Amino acid sequence: GENVEQHPSTLSVQEGDSAVIKCTYSDSASNYFPWYKQELGKRPQLIIDIRSNVGEKKDQRIAVTLNKTAKHFSLHITETQPEDSAVYFCAADNAGGTSYGKLTFGQGTILTVHP
Amino acid sequence: EAQVTQNPRYLITVTGKKLTVTCSQNMNHEYMSWYRQDPGLGLRQIYYSMNVEVTDKGDVPEGYKVSRKEKRNFPLILESPSPNQTSLYFCASSLGSAEQFFGPGTRLTVL
Numbered sequence: 001g002e003n004v005e006q007h008p009s010t011l012s013v014q015e016g017d018s019a020v021i022k023c024t025y026s027d028s029a030s031n032y033f034p035w036y037k038q039e040l041g042k043r044p045q046l047i048i049d050i051r052s053n054v055g056e057k058k059d060q061r062i063a064v065t066l067n068k069t070a071k072h073f074s075l076h077i078t079e080t081q082p083e084d085s086a087v088y089f090c091a092a093d094n095a096g097g098t099s100y101g102k103l104t105f106g107q108g109t110i111l112t113v114h115p
Numbered sequence: 116e117a118q119v120t121q122n123p124r125y126l127i128t129v130t131g132k133k134l135t136v137t138c139s140q141n142m143n144h145e146y147m148s149w150y151r152q153d154p155g156l157g158l159r160q161i162y163y164s165m166n167v168e169v170t171d172k173g174d175v176p177e178g179y180k181v182s183r184k185e186k187r188n189f190p191l192i193l194e195s196p197s198p199n200q201t202s203l204y205f206c207a208s209s210l211g212s213a214e215q216f217f218g219p220g221t222r223l224t225v226l
Contacts, residue, residue: 001174006157032212043205043217044158089157093212101146101165101212104174105158 002027004092006106014114019080021109023090024072032093033066033073038108039086047088048075080113087111117142119218121206127224128196136191136221138206144216146209147189148173149181151202152220158205164189196225 003026013019025033034049050057050064050073057064061080066073077084090106119140128134140147148163150173160173164183178200180192189208193200201224207215 034214043219045217046214049214091158101148101163102171102173103148103160103163103215105150105160107155107157 002030002092002102002104004090004104004106006090006109008109009107010110010112012112012114013080015080015082017080019075019077019084019111019113021075021088021090021111022072023074023092023106024070025092025104026071027092028068028071030092033064034091034093034103035064035075036089036091036105037086038089044089077111080111082113082115085111085113117216119206119208119216121204121218121221123221124219125222127226129226130197131195134193134196134223136193136204136206136223138189138191138218139187140189140208140216141187142208142210142216143186144208144210145186146211146215147183148207148215149179149189149191150205150207151175151200152205153202161191161204196223198225201225 006023031052036044037047038044050066061078063076088109091103122137145166149161150158152158159175161179162181164170204221206218209215
């Protein structure tokens with residue numbers, strides 16, 4: 001089955017710096033890669049996603065890049081703010097073909113932004 | 116208000132006592148899924164369903180059952196809970212392969 005590895009497990013940055021979280025996946029059939037943010041005590045919420053036919057996607061201060069050949073994708077957060085502090089999860093949808101829904105998540109990255 | 120609801124939110128039970136965690140969504144989503152969240156392990160998918168009467172195993176299905184008799188409901192059943200099923204459980208729904216909307220979570224403790 002699919003295996004998703006996420007690094008680093010913890011990341012500490014100063015406000016205004018950039019943060020990068022990286023994930024690798026094992027199943028070349030995976031074709032959908034979402035990123036979720038989970039604040040303390042709350043439910044995960046989607047922040048950005050990318051499909052396998054796209055190499056990069058941006059939404060204001062966040063961006064995701066995908067390298068299908070190397071089977072890795074990354075989350076980039078620029079101009080970090082204290083409210084970006086949370087746990088971030090990457091995931092890969094490896095149901096394959098016309099099917100979908102078998103999501104495998106990474107282990108999570110605890111991001112702390114210091115004022 | 117569009118939402119995913121789960122009940123109960125907190126449950127303490129004993130080994131072997133059957134329990135059901137309900138999940139309901141009001142967004143007419145075809146897709147629903149159950150996850151468990153454990154420290155250091157992230158979110159692991161238990162079961163998912165692409166539509167009524169269509170379910171499939173995720174990565175950690177052992178010890179769990181699901182059913183999808185109606186589009187809006189996707190209950191998670193633990194026939195004989197064990198302490199290693201102590202965890203935080205999330206239900207989620209989506210419209211196809213897209214953003215999943217998570218419920219508020221159910222914190223289960225099995226003694």
